[in-house]
Amino acid sequence: MNKILTLAALTLLLSSQISFADTSEKKDKPSQMQGAIFDGPYLFDQSKNEKAHMAYWICANKLLTTPVTNSQLSRPNSCGQLPEPTLNPKAKEIAANAYTGVSKIVALSDIHGQFDVLITLLKNQNIVDKNNDWAFGNGHMVMTGDMFDRGHQVNEVLWFMYKLDKQAQDAGGKLHLLMGNHEQMVMRGDLRYVNERYKVAEKLLQRNYDELYDDSSEIGQWLRSKHTIVKINDSLFLHGGISGEWVDRKLTLDKANQVYRDNIDKSKPELKSDDLLNFLFLGNGPTWFRGYFEDDYNEDEIDRVLAYFDVKHIVVGHTSQTQVLGLFNNKVLAVDSSIKNGESGELLLITPNEGQDTLTRGLYDGSRVTL
Template sequence: MLSITRLSRASQWVLTQQKKITPLLWLITVLPLASLSFTSLAANASEAEPALKTQENSVTDGPYVFLDKTQKDTAYWICQSELKQTPITKAQLTRPASCGELPEPHLHTQVATVEPDTFTHVSKIVALSDVHGQFDVMINLLKAHKIIDTNNHWTFSDGHMVMTGDMFDRGHQVNEVLWFLYALDQEAQAAGGRLHLLMGNHEQMVFRGDLRYVNERYQVSADLLTRSYDALYNKDTEIGQWLRSKHTLVKINNILFMHGGISPEWVERKLHISDANQLFRQHLDDKKADLKKDDLLNFLFFTNGPTWYRGYFKNELKESDIDNILDYFKVEHIVVGHTSQEQVLGLYHNKIIAIDSSIKEGKSGELLLIKPNKLSRGLYHGELVTL
């Protein structure tokens, strides 16, 4: 890049030469040099600050697995913006040679099994949120804290990992995030642990066809597969079926996890976790207008419900209100994502813990590590800081 010092010297030389030559020669010889200096600076500044969005020349994406009779034995891939397909053999997917490093998952046998939503005597927990398609940041963070190994396999033994929603939208590697978590779900259970993948508001939006925040590159995949983007993850797809088996809230030891938060209205309605989780699964694909017509569903799916609520961050509640909510669930902490922070943050004397650490920006992030009587911020490069 042309430095300011070099530009200054060039300008001084220009002024010196102006005194030595005629006005006509000034216009012919010197002025273009000065213009060139300023043009070079602008060009280099432009290179240093690229546009926030860049249009890719080609898209590599996948796999996509559909479960209808005519497609269930085939995996579909987008390789350099071309649609390709490979056979699924003994539940193993194999990508085409021209498809870069796309995931090659082994399909679950019990993919649609609904797990319990309450666990006790869990020795260690890790939680993060709002990945929004930032696969590389998520992987680097999990490796730094030895949740996964160098080959992206589970190494957290019998620990539980909680992802409090919003894998979809914004970022450019949503499918990589989903297939990684799909494999990790299976590996965690095999090791005696668990992956709890909770539904966020962006999962619900995509399922309902609200595609305002989908990264533009996925239009290529949708066009080549002749489906709308939401249909790439509906109930007749492998990933869609798997996601629809997941909970919206989970209680582990003395901690309640969800995407947005629990409002006092939940307590007033005297709702139970399992009932709410079942209603969420039953109505994930309902149209927004239909959800709005039902009083309970309108509460669960929108503003004051557990995937949208932001009241902890608006000074709406006193600590006594928080205590009432904690007492209702018989927990000591509530962990939420949804509302972006610069770091994992404890509120109300750590009774509320916010874990949306802005991973969606694609630069860094944090996670929450929980061990008996200890809450820690897990920093991006592996350091631990007591919360």
């Protein structure tokens, strides 16, 4: 009887074409919270016996498919403005852990599915052009994690970053897409913060939300090739922060990034049962640490970490601010500017200048202020 009622309730919701927008996200615009669901594309590995590689789309709450032709995905007619990505055969190549001689860097964090805010910010700061294509030349862009959860346009953010990944490399630049705690949570099936609208995709594709991005999916394979920490010039970038425990353990970037990739799909009990994995993925590990923002934090610990990595700055997201912020004389640079609220945001620009980095806040309206 309960199953019959549940099915009837779900059918009623789908037929009414009411959006499954997360009611806890009160900042979402009304136009985003009403009307039919348009979502996708979703792309998975398919049997070699298939005549065509198929892409899956949610169009007005209905599941449609289109063939992938010459690595190009084309959305069905009357299916909104969903991304039409070109597949990148090099998307899953593993990049270096450290870079030197980079002429300009832009960093931001914690997008949480707020695609419209992200695009406006990047356009106004001339990181992308009017067509949402890469315009940062040979510069490096760092997204320090948390594209997933909370917001209503996660898939749009992911495919946009997928496109920029190739465009940046083609221009002589680089996109560094780092894994945050919410990427890790989704991949191990912790779905507490997923926007309710994605229940439509789960139902129609007959996959749990984490399975939409598992290692059989194009986006999932791409994400699993990415780092959690990267060093560029004299700055270290990651999601949460580096505690002194990292130094005590004498971990290297090479080892840590490989351990993250090798264990990203393990369950929480599996992670907790291993001392190193418990540190890296949970507790005060690099994707969860918030110590820099605590009143009693000892600056000597930062100096110890800076010396260990031979850097001047540690750039982090994860802990929300109202703006890009410099702490401890800019030893720590906080770039979570609360984009997740869906209203505005900032980014950080780093420009080497005769051994002294110029640090600049890139504001939502396109203006810039020295940090």
